[in-house]
Amino acid sequence: MASSFLPPERLLLGPGPCNTPREVLKALGRPTIGHLDPAFLDLMNQVRDRLRTLFGTRNELTIPISATGSGGMQAVLSNLIEPGDRVLVGVHGVFGKRFADCARRLGAEVVEVECTWGGTLDLSALSAAAEGRFKLVGAVHAETSTGVLLSPSCLGGLREIADRTGALLVLDTVTSLAGMPVELDERGVDATWSGTQKCLACPPGLSPISLSPRALEVLEARSTPVTSWYFDLSAISKYWGAERAYHHTAPINMIYGIHEAMGLALSEGMDERFERHTKAAKHLCAGLEERGLTLLVQESDRLAPLTSVRIPDGVEDAAFRERLLEEHGIEIGGGLGPLAGQIWRIGLMGENATKATAERFLHAYDALSR
């Protein structure tokens, strides 16, 4: 009577989700057990351990939030911000804007330093705007809307600004986690959120977050309760911690999925995985340039998992992507905000981060350009 949904076959080369490996799909489909089952509590501990390795941190509060990537942003900011707090955000794309918007809704006084979309952050502009004390200094590590990655030295500059203004350093690592080094502890990042559907190659539905001891102190020193019951990290951390105090029911099968996806990443080796993402992107970029296309981002700022390229003159964005999907089964992303209609975003994430997959796109591009 009521029909099942059978998804069409797709090669997902957009900004995420990417294709989910067979092992992860298998894990998702394993029988559900209770969220207080001893076996599940064990699994939760393993998930926390694996996440810490991926994030490069020893932070106690390192867990997946029961929501998609932006839910992790909401959780982190809802807990660290109180009305009137000053927040400095470096904006160089849609997700920096979203960060600022989210903070503003929570009652923060937000100073946005808007930088060129498609470039990295302008540290001197940020430094000049950093007058007085701030609660948070934040930015997007891997701007999914433009394909820009902040370099370690840029992160160092942000950390200096945070130190000078007494702020926590907060980073969106949605499109870098498991594809590029994140290294929270080494880089002095106090709080972060990520997603599962990018380089981790797990379907969307969870948001890994991590908070440093310094961030936990800020959380404990709040003078007002967190306005969001669902995202109250004090309560959530008691569920994921030794107390096992019931807060909400964890999304059991999604936890199976992230556990398996992290297992695949760790089995491969993080350095090997980063290198694979980098090599695949280089191959794609070279192929695009060979064909006369112009990359949006200069080489030093490029985010390997996601390449943004200007749409060639005379090519109609929507029609091209529609044919790519229908005739070749390949999905890529369009531009967002002011870049809509200007660029394509091509993701080589997770299992798709290979030269062979880059070639599949390039061949399809050639076929459609003939």
Place this chain on the structure above:
Amino acid sequence: MASSFLPPERLLLGPGPCNTPREVLKALGRPTIGHLDPAFLDLMNQVRDRLRTLFGTRNELTIPISATGSGGMQAVLSNLIEPGDRVLVGVHGVFGKRFADCARRLGAEVVEVECTWGGTLDLSALSAAAEGRFKLVGAVHAETSTGVLLSPSCLGGLREIADRTGALLVLDTVTSLAGMPVELDERGVDATWSGTQKCLACPPGLSPISLSPRALEVLEARSTPVTSWYFDLSAISKYWGAERAYHHTAPINMIYGIHEAMGLALSEGMDERFERHTKAAKHLCAGLEERGLTLLVQESDRLAPLTSVRIPDGVEDAAFRERLLEEHGIEIGGGLGPLAGQIWRIGLMGENATKATAERFLHAYDALSR
């Protein structure tokens, strides 16, 4: 190297999750596609249609929120409440308390009418407390902490109080949806949230919600922005609506799951499904009473999907449930809050709502009581 998680075999007879049917597990494990793929947009429409049937509503804004059940509560209340709003909540268990707590954190002036836990709501006490104007009148349709269902006439009484005080009627339907009639339109419910891991028999991870046109008017008339970016229903409804405006990435594979689970429910027929839940519960209750156990709730107030029974004298709660899990592979729930250590909560939800499953519990109980 990094190992996979293989869940132990369990019969899930707690307060949810229940066992996930094979068809739904299969759906969860189907290949991920993009959240803006035409095939996925089509699926979203089907999900909305099926949800409307389940809820008994024609409400346009009827969607699954990308979070677990309490996330739906957070979404509904974050959007309908502004600081200073007056909210009347009938409390007869943990989830009524949670409702009140969530509203209070959002700045509402909350009037809690605490009724007996294990009984239905005291309408005259609620009516007496309903002085002046209120923004919301709310309650929990199916109290998962006690196993009490509000009768249609009780809901009618709440609707009258809402009418008299100019309020919207808001209902938590987490443990009733797809197991007992909800009938939002017929009963004049303006807003509700539910879960997937109860009678719908889909793993946790989504929260179906529905808002009436009257609730949408309240939403549109807000004088302050919704403080939660993630749960901003104006933006979310544009993603689920004709605009398809990107907000966040939907949890693709979970959407496959809820679509399949709703398909199973609709294929069975809602009336048949309700009757099955009712018959199974009656069989369980009779079996428990035959064995000399005392049910917490009087017959007229019982929630079929979840039966609460007093722990017999001389039986140690934790030890019994541990043996039940280890020796029989059966999970049941303990009491929450003041009922911890006092009751067990036995769920016959989804596929488990059969006499045969009730018998499996009763046999295990007999074996452990010898």
